[in-house]
Amino acid sequence: MSSSGSAVVETSSGRVGGLQETPGVWSFRGIPFARPPVGERRFGPPEPAEPWAGVRASEFGPSAPQPEGRLKVLPGTDPGPLDEDCLYLNVWTPGTQPAKRPVLVWIHGGGFTTGAGSRPMYTESPLVTRGDVVLVTINYRLGALGFLHLGELGGERMGAVSNVGLLDQIAALRWVRDNIAAFGGDPANVTIFGESAGGMSVGTLLGTPAAYGLFARAIAQSGAAHNAHDSGTATRVASAVLGELGLGPESLDKLREVPWADLLAAQQRVVDRLSNSAFLLPLQPVVDGRVLSEPPLEAVRGGLARGVSLLTGTTRDEWKLFAALDPRNHGMDVAAVERRLERGLPGRGAALLETYHAARSARGDSVEPFELLNAITTDRIFRIPAVRLAEAQSAHQSDTYTYLFDWESPAIGGRLGSCHALEVPFVFGTLHKPGMDAFVGKGPEPAALAEHLMDAWLAFARSGQPAHPTLPEWAAYEPGRRATLRFGREVRRDDDPMAAERRAWDGLL
Numbered sequence: 001m002s003s004s005g006s007a008v009v010e011t012s013s014g015r016v017g018g019l020q021e022t023p024g025v026w027s028f029r030g031i032p033f034a035r036p037p038v039g040e041r042r043f044g045p046p047e048p049a050e051p052w053a054g055v056r057a058s059e060f061g062p063s064a065p066q067p068e069g070r071l072k073v074l075p076g077t078d079p080g081p082l083d084e085d086c087l088y089l090n091v092w093t094p095g096t097q098p099a100k101r102p103v104l105v106w107i108h109g110g111g112f113t114t115g116a117g118s119r120p121m122y123t124e125s126p127l128v129t130r131g132d133v134v135l136v137t138i139n140y141r142l143g144a145l146g147f148l149h150l151g152e153l154g155g156e157r158m159g160a161v162s163n164v165g166l167l168d169q170i171a172a173l174r175w176v177r178d179n180i181a182a183f184g185g186d187p188a189n190v191t192i193f194g195e196s197a198g199g200m201s202v203g204t205l206l207g208t209p210a211a212y213g214l215f216a217r218a219i220a221q222s223g224a225a226h227n228a229h230d231s232g233t234a235t236r237v238a239s240a241v242l243g244e245l246g247l248g249p250e251s252l253d254k255l256r257e258v259p260w261a262d263l264l265a266a267q268q269r270v271v272d273r274l275s276n277s278a279f280l281l282p283l284q285p286v287v288d289g290r291v292l293s294e295p296p297l298e299a300v301r302g303g304l305a306r307g308v309s310l311l312t313g314t315t316r317d318e319w320k321l322f323a324a325l326d327p328r329n330h331g332m333d334v335a336a337v338e339r340r341l342e343r344g345l346p347g348r349g350a351a352l353l354e355t356y357h358a359a360r361s362a363r364g365d366s367v368e369p370f371e372l373l374n375a376i377t378t379d380r381i382f383r384i385p386a387v388r389l390a391e392a393q394s395a396h397q398s399d400t401y402t403y404l405f406d407w408e409s410p411a412i413g414g415r416l417g418s419c420h421a422l423e424v425p426f427v428f429g430t431l432h433k434p435g436m437d438a439f440v441g442k443g444p445e446p447a448a449l450a451e452h453l454m455d456a457w458l459a460f461a462r463s464g465q466p467a468h469p470t471l472p473e474w475a476a477y478e479p480g481r482r483a484t485l486r487f488g489r490e491v492r493r494d495d496d497p498m499a500a501e502r503r504a505w506d507g508l509l
Contacts, residue, residue, distance in 0.1 A: 009096055011179045014052040018091075024129045028091040028183065029118070030061035033175035034168065036085035037141060042256050043150065043160035046087060046171040061088030063116035064142040065260045067268045074421060075435035076121030079114065084145065084260050089138040089172050090117055092128045093183045100186035102461040105176055105215070106137045107169060109196025109223070109421070112284045113143040113271065121436075126429035131458030134185035136176055140168035140201075144241050144267040145260065147283040149234035153242070153249045158256065162234070162288035166208065169201055173214040191217040191461040195424050197281070199223025199312075203389055204285050206305040207296025217464055218305075219457065220312040221427070222420055224385035225297040225392070226509075227284045234286035237279070240270045280381065297392060306396040309464030311457075312386045313403035313484070317417035319377040324415045329370060337369045341376060345508070352376050352504055359500040374417075375501070382420075383498075384505045390477045399464040400477045403456075404497055406488035407449055410441050418488070426450040426487075427457055445489070452491055 007018040007026055018028040034046035041047065062083035069077060094101070106122055108115040117137030128135050140146060146165025150158075161167070177187045192215045194202045202218050203225030205211040229237070244266035247254055255263075267283070274282040287295055299305075323329040332340075334353065341349030356375055357367050365371070386402065394400040405423040409416040416422070422440065425431050429450050431440050440446050452470060460466040466485075467474050472493050475483035482496035496502070 007096060008055055009182050011182060012175075013049045015055045017055045017058045018096075019058050022124055024094055025124070026093050026095065027058060027124075028093075029058045030088045031056070031091065032061070032087060033089050033138070033172045034087040037087060037145075037164070038084050040159070040256065042084070042145065043148065043155065043158070043164060045161050045164060046168050060090065060118040061139070062086050063118060064139055065145060065264050066110070066114040066142050067264060069110065069114040075439055076425065076430065076433045077119055079116035080118055086139050086141065087168055087171070088117075089136055089175065090123075091180075091183050092125065092135045093185065094128060094132055096182060096184050098181065099184040100181075100189070101132055101134050101184050102458075103134045103136065103176060103180050103185040103187070103190045104457075104461050105173065105190060105192050106135065107140075107192060107194030107198040107201045108137070109194060109198040110142070111281055112147055112165065112197045112200075113267070115142070115197070120433055121425055121430055122428055124430070127454055127458065130429065130454055131461065133458060133461060134180060134183055136172075136180070138169065138172040140172070141165045143283050144263055147285065148241060149229070149231065149238050149286045149288065150252065150255075151288055152231055152235040153238060154252050158253050161290070163285050163291040166201065166204060166285050166291060167210075169205065170208070170211050170214065173211065177214055188216065189461075190215040191219060193219035193221065193457070194223065195221040195421060196223050197227075197284075200225075200227040200284070203300075203385075204228060204292070204296045206308060206310070206389075206393070207294075207299030208292060209299075209304065210291065212304065215308065217309040217461060218311070219460065220310070220386065220389060221423065222314050222318060222382050222386075224312060224382075224389040225295075225300055226385040226388070227281060228292060228295050229284060229286045231286060231288060233279075234288075237270065237274065237282045240274070241266050244269050297388060300389065301392040301395070303396045305393060308393070308397060309399035309460065310390065310393045310397060311401045311403070311460050311466055312389050313405065314378070314382045314386050315418045315420060315422055316404060316406040317374060317378060318382040318420040319374045320415065320417045321419035321421060323370070323374055323377070324412060324419070329373065332369045332373070334369050334372075337373045340373060344380070348508065355504040356501055359498065379498075379501055379505065380509065384502065384509045387482075387502060388509070391479055394477045394479070398476055401460070401466055401474060402477050402482070402484045404484050404486045404494070406486055407440075407446070408488075409439055411439050423453065423487070426453045429454050449487060449491075453487060456485075
């Protein structure tokens, strides 16, 4: 390493340059971990990066093709330039001398259709110096380019495989295993962590045989192991995308010739049409019999991830980020809420409403129809899947922990509550990024909360246990107690939070 503000590291494919952009942190940006998935490699598995001569400059690579995000109102979410040549990762390290530092690998969210490892919210994170760790952020193929299931439509004729976005994540983890020691990291102490679709990816990787042994710990934020289509559902989605392009199984080979912008437009029309039905995420991993031989949660229940420490949890009001911005959700009465619930949970809407109304009334929480809808939807999509993942993993791994984040955003007059994605800048310590204070709040309180989250995540990455001297007792999760640490205006332990609501989902989810 140079002391002049630049550095060079030798990887398995060639030399990469790094810059000291902040004191004590070296950044290595835009490192290819696979060949560009273009041309004949579109819809194919990732292939090892080709060796290069000279030193690659440290600058972010393009992000995966994606539509404009629904949540572009959030600060720090700009994905930057887009291109199908997108399989790059970024490394931040305190130094490249042999040090065996814990390694954290971030898998971004975005509904499997948007996002990038280069988003400003994740970069220049205080995590690196605060914990003396190596931080890696990755890209992976998104949308139809990453999760179009062609296996039942003759995809093998063109060399297509399913779950290539998931295989990209595994390829990045293999790159970390083979190269991270040169950046001062310990390949035997890797923690994967992600939020939303990134958390769902973490849960899926726990149930993916090909990922076994590539990480020792996992943190699933606002996403668990429920998000994998069966092959029939995934084939319906793929057929819909092909139909939008005027293609059928007999002309599948022409799919490689479609400009990615046109494929993206067709994908978006299908997503818009299906995401209002039973398909919350039309494009996501699929149980294809190869990469995923069974639903990820079932694989975890069977002990596939035995030995992997797990930390999982959600925000209290996940769904408000999506619902508060939609005027159709305001002014509803209880009957309208029940009709909405019945579409996704036939025959159960009234019973759920009754349970949530009684439980929230007993705690003094609002029972306005909008609040009831958001509480039930938050639990269905996020909190109960996290509970199920903790239950499954705790049967095989004692180092399993859960959290609940209930700090409230001041944005939109407080209507967002403790919404989806709110904890991410706290975890990364990036509250200082431009515009972030409008989302997370100002003053010493959010800054102190960010320190608590960073210290817990860093302790977990180091030892598999999130306990820290500044935190209350944080017992491991077990079904009899369900110890959960709540992060908000105060940090406290809460055994089996919202227990009545949790029990309402027994047999449903």
